[in-house]
Amino acid sequence: MRAKVSTEWLSGCSGCHVAMVDLHEKLLNLVDEVEFVRIPVLMDEKGYPEADVGIVEGAVRSAHDREALLKMRNSVKTLIAFGTCASYGGPSGIGWLHGRNSIIDKVYGDLLTTGPSEKAPTGVPELEKSVVPIDEVVKVDFQLPGCPPHPYYIALALRTLLGASGPVMDAKPVCSQCERKMEKRLDGKLRKGAVSAPESDVCFLSQGVVCLGSVTLNRCQTQCPNKGVVCAGCAGPSPAIIMEPQLDIRTMVAKRMNLVSGIPESEILEYMEEEAKTFYSYALSSPVFYRKPTVEIREWARERCSGVKESG
Amino acid sequence: MKSIVVNPITRIEGHASITLDLDDNGKVSRGHLKVLEIRGFEKLLEGMELMKMPLITGRICGVCPAAHHLASVTAIENGIGVEVPEAAAKLRDLMYMGHILHSHALSTFVLTGPDLFEGLDAPSADRNVFSMLRLQPDLVRKVLRLRSIGQKIVEIVGGRGVHPVTLVPGGIASAPGAEEMASMAEWGNEAAGIVEELSGAVFSRLGTMADARTAMEMPFKSLALSNNGSVSFFGAPCSVMGNTGKTEASFPAEKYAENLVEHTMEGSYMKSVRLSEGDSVFFVGPLARLNINSSFTTPRADTLLAGYRQRGLPRTSALDCIEARLIEMVHCAEKIHSIASGGVKGELCIPVIPGAGRFVGMVEAPRGILIHDFDADDRGKVTGANLIVATQGNYEAMDHCLTAMAELNLESGNENLLMNGMEFALRCFDPCLACATHTSGSMPMVVHVRRDGRILRTLSRRMES
Numbered sequence: 001m002r003a004k005v006s007t008e009w010l011s012g013c014s015g016c017h018v019a020m021v022d023l024h025e026k027l028l029n030l031v032d033e034v035e036f037v038r039i040p041v042l043m044d045e046k047g048y049p050e051a052d053v054g055i056v057e058g059a060v061r062s063a064h065d066r067e068a069l070l071k072m073r074n075s076v077k078t079l080i081a082f083g084t085c086a087s088y089g090g091p092s093g094i095g096w097l098h099g100r101n102s103i104i105d106k107v108y109g110d111l112l113t114t115g116p117s118e119k120a121p122t123g124v125p126e127l128e129k130s131v132v133p134i135d136e137v138v139k140v141d142f143q144l145p146g147c148p149p150h151p152y153y154i155a156l157a158l159r160t161l162l163g164a165s166g167p168v169m170d171a172k173p174v175c176s177q178c179e180r181k182m183e184k185r186l187d188g189k190l191r192k193g194a195v196s197a198p199e200s201d202v203c204f205l206s207q208g209v210v211c212l213g214s215v216t217l218n219r220c221q222t223q224c225p226n227k228g229v230v231c232a233g234c235a236g237p238s239p240a241i242i243m244e245p246q247l248d249i250r251t252m253v254a255k256r257m258n259l260v261s262g263i264p265e266s267e268i269l270e271y272m273e274e275e276a277k278t279f280y281s282y283a284l285s286s287p288v289f290y291r292k293p294t295v296e297i298r299e300w301a302r303e304r305c306s307g308v309k310e311s312g
Numbered sequence: 313m314k315s316i317v318v319n320p321i322t323r324i325e326g327h328a329s330i331t332l333d334l335d336d337n338g339k340v341s342r343g344h345l346k347v348l349e350i351r352g353f354e355k356l357l358e359g360m361e362l363m364k365m366p367l368i369t370g371r372i373c374g375v376c377p378a379a380h381h382l383a384s385v386t387a388i389e390n391g392i393g394v395e396v397p398e399a400a401a402k403l404r405d406l407m408y409m410g411h412i413l414h415s416h417a418l419s420t421f422v423l424t425g426p427d428l429f430e431g432l433d434a435p436s437a438d439r440n441v442f443s444m445l446r447l448q449p450d451l452v453r454k455v456l457r458l459r460s461i462g463q464k465i466v467e468i469v470g471g472r473g474v475h476p477v478t479l480v481p482g483g484i485a486s487a488p489g490a491e492e493m494a495s496m497a498e499w500g501n502e503a504a505g506i507v508e509e510l511s512g513a514v515f516s517r518l519g520t521m522a523d524a525r526t527a528m529e530m531p532f533k534s535l536a537l538s539n540n541g542s543v544s545f546f547g548a549p550c551s552v553m554g555n556t557g558k559t560e561a562s563f564p565a566e567k568y569a570e571n572l573v574e575h576t577m578e579g580s581y582m583k584s585v586r587l588s589e590g591d592s593v594f595f596v597g598p599l600a601r602l603n604i605n606s607s608f609t610t611p612r613a614d615t616l617l618a619g620y621r622q623r624g625l626p627r628t629s630a631l632d633c634i635e636a637r638l639i640e641m642v643h644c645a646e647k648i649h650s651i652a653s654g655g656v657k658g659e660l661c662i663p664v665i666p667g668a669g670r671f672v673g674m675v676e677a678p679r680g681i682l683i684h685d686f687d688a689d690d691r692g693k694v695t696g697a698n699l700i701v702a703t704q705g706n707y708e709a710m711d712h713c714l715t716a717m718a719e720l721n722l723e724s725g726n727e728n729l730l731m732n733g734m735e736f737a738l739r740c741f742d743p744c745l746a747c748a749t750h751t752s753g754s755m756p757m758v759v760h761v762r763r764d765g766r767i768l769r770t771l772s773r774r775m776e777s
Contacts, residue, residue: 011351013372013377014374015371015474015475016374017374019473022473031442031445036442042442062348062349090371091356091368091371095355098355103350107350107583108576108583111354111574112569112685113574113700118576119576123346124579147371148474148475151473192692193361193362193363193665195364195366223472223477224477227472229478229480232368232477275361275693277360281368301359
């Protein structure tokens, strides 16, 4: 009998579901192996039928999300946090930095095109106080982070879970598949804000551009650095960073970058703290980042990222 | 008016719902889409690095990330006043044609396909792509192939399928190799063939939907980018056409805020957008693009467009969005072939460093006009952001059409037809609720039927037992 799979999306962008469709021709093979009993993007089924595997995209932002998640947990045997929002909060989790009122006040009262007499909508479900990854609400059996996870890993995860033989999931950093070469340089200059660099075959760190590839889990097949763009950290931190309380993405990047570029560690650290909202954005609302003793993301983001003013 | 009681089923069931108000005679007075979640990206982006906006704004929407990626990069370049090298411009176009092709194929065949091929009153178990796969496997394979071609092009040129990354302010970070270009050139031809092959079946289904076509007539203006009468997906001003077909105004990206105004809608986190002038309602997307523009500059699409426009102009029934998407897909396929077979040469990127200022970009997402507006300080940090997405621009048009479809089907007594008719009205616009209000969500699942604000009945696909 085919294994039954049920999926749901919470506060996210639906990109993880689109990535599932991006299995392309392999999607049809997958349909031979599993039976989708619920998949909101493709089917009209709105209930929560029982299933062997539950796949949840998105973070918990509202009471809706919380209840939908509980229904999913109760209807499936194995629950997968699918994508970075479900695993670590992801971009949805950036709201963790802001009071819910400051988000509402901004969107309905403080924008160029919002009419002067407009008010926040009434009769809408209230946002929860904060945004959390799904394992803060229910027991999660597996995490498959990635923004979105590359279809290769989606198929691999499902097959592994269903007991198929073949390649196994690894937990290497993005650098592991990078074709760029690290070169030791001594007189590097920090290029703030850069997303690409002039030399296409040399490590970004050697060229003075902050890339998070060495501290980020590879669930992407290293597509960004190999196509000329820095790793933004979208699959969340690598296991080494998660498991060691004294390791943090900024300290690790600063150390490595100093070794290959000669840029002082302190300069790199200061830049990454000042731009904490950018560099930590994908796992801001997860304890894997904010529980570290040396990390003060909220303070950095509020005090040093201009424009972050809080109310409520 | 009494407030709506949202019962536990509906709270779980929906990120979005529909309210249907009836008058004293039991007739439809107003249908209304409610979007029930919000992330609030305008707030989330504040304090981030301006140069990294193109990497994070794609995350607003997994269905049209390429549109957000492009809108942000365009915004930064407009603010700096830089023009990208020719090779970069061509590759962006190539990626974007792949994106529109993927999105339109998904909308037309995978999402709306079951409505067309299985019928609006088919049981919900038969109205999805998996049941279509059982019933019409060849059709579904072709559809998935078509969508794959689009998305693979995004992946090759944009670096990733969902959430592409290679567009950087000043150009593009890398170029595909010669072999990849050759494959894409072939795929362009293949895609055009598939669209033309499948179009006949779509047309014959649309031909049987005269009632829906009439019901979904909209007395609204069209808004679309126009490059002197040619369809343009970025880098052109926005034209405004009245519902009689007269061009009334035009404005560039940086003047959007003087021309558009957002309104809060009852019970919904999604705001509507109107023209400031006369507070007028409009629609955006493929229908508006083909009302305003008379050419594509590719031969097969131009022939189809001429025929389409001969059969009436402006076209103001939302049902015609489906035909407009078919024609646009042919254009995308032709352009993919022509860019990929022509190849690109020369510089890919001009280094840029933005100063303090305002950065506004306006592009055509698959479903209509998308605007990104950032303020940044001299350290390159975003101090303010405003985003107007296409589905907002269609909000009142969608309400209008779902009301009309409810009127059409209410008396049939067939609840399945009533509900799916309203959903079909929305699907014609290919709404992207992940985008709209930059929230999450799926298609509405619950319909509240109200009189004097009191809920008479709640319909949903499947009640919890």
